[in-house]
Amino acid sequence: MTMLKTPPAARVGGGARLARRAFVVREMGILLALALLIGITAATNPRFLGAQSVKDLLLGSTILAILAVGQAIVIITRNVDLSVGSVLGLSAFATGSLFVAAPGLPIPLVILIGTVLGAACGAINGGLIAAARVPALVVTLGTLYVFRGVDYMWATSRQINAADMPPGFLGMGTATVLGVPVLTLFAVAVLLVVGYYLRSYRSGRELYAIGSDPAAARLLGIPVGRRVFAAFVASGALAGLAGVLYAARFGTLDANAGTGLELNVVAAVVVGGVAIFGGSGSVYGAALGAVLLTTIGAALPTLGVNPFWQRAAVGALILAAIGLDRALAARLGRSLRGRNTHV
Amino acid sequence: MATPLLALSGVSKSFGAVAALRDVRLELYSGEAHALVGENGAGKSTLVKILAGVHAPDQGTLTLDGRPVTLGNPADARAAGIAVIYQEPTLFPDLSVAENIFMGRQPLRSLRRIASAEMRARAIELCERLGVPLDPDRPARGLSIADQQIVEIAKALSLDARVLVMDEPTAALSGVEVERLFTVARSLRDSGTAVLFISHRFDEVFALCQRVTVMRDGRWVSTDPAADLSVDEVVRRMVGREVTSLFPKEPATVGEPRLEVRGLTRHGSFADVSFTVRGGEIVALAGLVGAGRSEVSRAIFGVDPYDAGQVCVDGKRLPRGDTAAAIEAGLALVPEDRRQQGLVMELSVERNATLPRRWALTRMGLLFGGAERRAAGTWAERLQVKAARLSDAVSTLSGGNQQKVVLAKWLATHPRVLIVDEPTRGIDVGTKSEVHRLLSRLAGDGVAVLMVSSELPEVLGMADRVLVMHEGRLAADIPRDRADEESVMLAATGQGGRS
Numbered sequence: 001m002t003m004l005k006t007p008p009a010a011r012v013g014g015g016a017r018l019a020r021r022a023f024v025v026r027e028m029g030i031l032l033a034l035a036l037l038i039g040i041t042a043a044t045n046p047r048f049l050g051a052q053s054v055k056d057l058l059l060g061s062t063i064l065a066i067l068a069v070g071q072a073i074v075i076i077t078r079n080v081d082l083s084v085g086s087v088l089g090l091s092a093f094a095t096g097s098l099f100v101a102a103p104g105l106p107i108p109l110v111i112l113i114g115t116v117l118g119a120a121c122g123a124i125n126g127g128l129i130a131a132a133r134v135p136a137l138v139v140t141l142g143t144l145y146v147f148r149g150v151d152y153m154w155a156t157s158r159q160i161n162a163a164d165m166p167p168g169f170l171g172m173g174t175a176t177v178l179g180v181p182v183l184t185l186f187a188v189a190v191l192l193v194v195g196y197y198l199r200s201y202r203s204g205r206e207l208y209a210i211g212s213d214p215a216a217a218r219l220l221g222i223p224v225g226r227r228v229f230a231a232f233v234a235s236g237a238l239a240g241l242a243g244v245l246y247a248a249r250f251g252t253l254d255a256n257a258g259t260g261l262e263l264n265v266v267a268a269v270v271v272g273g274v275a276i277f278g279g280s281g282s283v284y285g286a287a288l289g290a291v292l293l294t295t296i297g298a299a300l301p302t303l304g305v306n307p308f309w310q311r312a313a314v315g316a317l318i319l320a321a322i323g324l325d326r327a328l329a330a331r332l333g334r335s336l337r338g339r340n341t342h343v
Numbered sequence: 344m345a346t347p348l349l350a351l352s353g354v355s356k357s358f359g360a361v362a363a364l365r366d367v368r369l370e371l372y373s374g375e376a377h378a379l380v381g382e383n384g385a386g387k388s389t390l391v392k393i394l395a396g397v398h399a400p401d402q403g404t405l406t407l408d409g410r411p412v413t414l415g416n417p418a419d420a421r422a423a424g425i426a427v428i429y430q431e432p433t434l435f436p437d438l439s440v441a442e443n444i445f446m447g448r449q450p451l452r453s454l455r456r457i458a459s460a461e462m463r464a465r466a467i468e469l470c471e472r473l474g475v476p477l478d479p480d481r482p483a484r485g486l487s488i489a490d491q492q493i494v495e496i497a498k499a500l501s502l503d504a505r506v507l508v509m510d511e512p513t514a515a516l517s518g519v520e521v522e523r524l525f526t527v528a529r530s531l532r533d534s535g536t537a538v539l540f541i542s543h544r545f546d547e548v549f550a551l552c553q554r555v556t557v558m559r560d561g562r563w564v565s566t567d568p569a570a571d572l573s574v575d576e577v578v579r580r581m582v583g584r585e586v587t588s589l590f591p592k593e594p595a596t597v598g599e600p601r602l603e604v605r606g607l608t609r610h611g612s613f614a615d616v617s618f619t620v621r622g623g624e625i626v627a628l629a630g631l632v633g634a635g636r637s638e639v640s641r642a643i644f645g646v647d648p649y650d651a652g653q654v655c656v657d658g659k660r661l662p663r664g665d666t667a668a669a670i671e672a673g674l675a676l677v678p679e680d681r682r683q684q685g686l687v688m689e690l691s692v693e694r695n696a697t698l699p700r701r702w703a704l705t706r707m708g709l710l711f712g713g714a715e716r717r718a719a720g721t722w723a724e725r726l727q728v729k730a731a732r733l734s735d736a737v738s739t740l741s742g743g744n745q746q747k748v749v750l751a752k753w754l755a756t757h758p759r760v761l762i763v764d765e766p767t768r769g770i771d772v773g774t775k776s777e778v779h780r781l782l783s784r785l786a787g788d789g790v791a792v793l794m795v796s797s798e799l800p801e802v803l804g805m806a807d808r809v810l811v812m813h814e815g816r817l818a819a820d821i822p823r824d825r826a827d828e829e830s831v832m833l834a835a836t837g838q839g840g841r842s
């Protein structure tokens with residue numbers, strides 16, 4: 001029988017180009033939206049691009065971006081972590097309490113303690129999901145209230161003020177390097193480390209595999225339970241870190257810190273192009289999504305838009321992002337199917 | 344003979360109250376291809392999953408090189424050198440072809456990072472060794488089933504496995520692709536790999552294997568050299584009774600044209616496809632995988648749109664891309680990929696069986712469980728669906744029984760035109776002839792049947808006429824008396840002229 005073989009060179013690379021283009025289009029789409037938003041706002045009100053305003057914007061994005069990176073890790077495995085807002089609150093209050101109790105504590109140690117506290121919360125989430133085989137949505141919805149409840153009990157309507165914290169720590173919240181806030185540098189470092197890990201390490205790729213098809217991942221011998229557990233620990237640890245940074249930035253803490261943040265985080269991740277059913281997307285996209293959402297929050301009042309419409313705008317953005325993803329997926333699917341017959 | 348490379352003895356496995364395997368033995372030797380045959384539900388897939396480390400046996404021992412081993416999970420099995428190609432491809436749709444091949448075993452460079460360039464190069468090399476230059480960077484999503492199977496095989500190849508288990512790898516492949524797979528399997532076998540090959544196609548079993556083990560109802564029946572066996576003998580052992588005919592197409596009176604397709608074209612898939620199927624006729628649509636057969640059947644049924652041409656049922660033109668109108672006009676489609684397209688796996692047998700007809704079963708817009716159960720029960724009985732309870736999820740049934748549920752679902756709509764796409768793919772002999780008898784009886788009742796099939800014996804046995812597609816076009820229209828393996832294969836490979 002004769003075989004009709006297309007020369008390899010003609011076909012190899014086409015799919016990659018296609019896939020890469022989809023990726024680039026996705027991330028470029030957010031950047032474009034961001035540029036457009038900033039351009040229009042700056043044209044209306046030039047002070048929007050002032051040094052202080054940009055710094056505020058970056059600082060505002062930082063905490064959301066760190067949470068979005070953690071959330072993206074979890075969503076990539078086809079799970080979700082709704083407890084991040086509560087973990088952040090718990091960690092922030094713990095940070096304040098630590099300084100109240102022992103003002104002389106070195107700052108790196110406090111950051112570490114906050115992160116470990118968050119990781120412990122994440123371990124509770126991951127452990128419950130693995131042990132009880134209950135969907136993450138339900139478990140983390142439960143721990144959202146549990147962690148917040150613990151926070152309330154601990155705080156007992158106390159408030160910790162900036163005066164209770166060492167100036168060095170608060171200074172970290174406002175310090176800049178070449179105009180870029182130190183906290184933002186933290187977020188960028190976290191982003192780069194996690195992004196590189198997910199791309200270049202076996203266990204990182206396995207997170208994508210689990211989200212793409214959990215049953216196939218099990219057949220392949222990937223330790224699904226352990227990887228998902230680790231994803232929740234990572235998300236918790238990043239929420240813990242975000243809590244410490246929150247304390248440094250705002251100084252004033254009560255039991256309500258970070259309430260309702262979880263939905264913003266999920267929104268940022270989805271807007272950033274991470275598929276809600278797992279398996280695809282990047283933490284870079286998620287972080288960009290966080291920056292875009294924060295910028296909208298800052299730009300709309302500058303443009304004189306009624307605060308009511310801000311929420312609607314965020315909603316519209318989520319729908320637009322999902323629509324864009326569907327359209328891209330459909331186009332990619334069509335063109336991939338078309339280039340498929342080789343005999 | 345020497346010690347077996349891999350041996351199972353006295354292996355039993357139960358799932359709840361159901362005994363899937365009872366006291367099964369199997370010995371695989373280095374450099375030998377061993378066939379495992381048996382009807383659906385005979386326990387072959389369970390045996391495969393034990394070898395793959397997915398299930399642990401309740402009883403019995405497994406020895407590798409004469410030493411007892413325990414395969415606690417799939418990673419253990421892989422470390423022991425056992426590679427498994429499953430019946431249904433198990434790929435990650437979002438990941439690239441190269442990543443799918445090497446997932447969990449990616450080549451590493453310094454600091455345990457993945458060596459992407461090396462992984463890519465090795466993926467290209469593997470695909471070329473298989474004769475299919477797949478792009479290593481494209482995502483697995485959208486690959487045809489044949490190409491997905493190629494990726495599975497590349498995955499097994501990359502392991503340098505000592506034992507290669509193939510669970511019906513050819514079910515979705517065309518002749519050329521099967522030949523390619525066999526070339527690879529033979530070269531592995533000859534270099535010392537033990538091959539376990541599971542198939543329902545006896546020509547393939549005898550072409551590849553030196554030894555044949557037959558299983559029935561979870562028990563070992565026999566192991567013999569292939570040379571001492573005939574197909575009839577194997578079939579007799581599998582079913583425990585004589586099977587009179589595999590393809591019992593009975594002559595039927597051919598009536599009026601039921602389905603007329605004219606100039607049907609979809610750019611990039613098929614072009615200018617015209618044919619007529621009359622009531623009482625079974626027309627086979629043959630061709631290699633990728634020739635556009637499934638695409639044509641999907642376009643006729645309205646699942647996919649088409650760019651030009653028309654489809655008429657009983658002289659009335661169907662609107663294009665409108666499945667509801669097609670069902671209304673009396674069309675039914677039994678799709679190729681029954682797990683993805685034919686069934687809602689999580690729903691119960693009865694829910695699935697009554698899905699397309701749920702409006703007819705409603706009273707005042709409400710669906711009553713009783714009516715559903717009765718309707719499903721009737722068809723399950725007629726098709727002899729083997730399910731513990733009709734309220735069980737379809738995903739718990741064996742492949743053959745799932746296919747029966749898909750058939751039940753559409754037959755209950757009393758179709759005038761039935762399109763079946765690979766109706767017996769991955770189905771055991773007994774069920775196969777039941778499906779064939781059913782199609783034949785439907786044609787006898789005046790239904791026009793269009794059957795897409797890659798199995799030549801089935802095409803030749805069942806069809807009144809054979810339409811052959813080649814690269815998206817109809818290459819031949821061969822009447823029953825002139826259709827043989829040669830004329831169909833020539834047309835399918837583009838060698839034959841239009842007759």
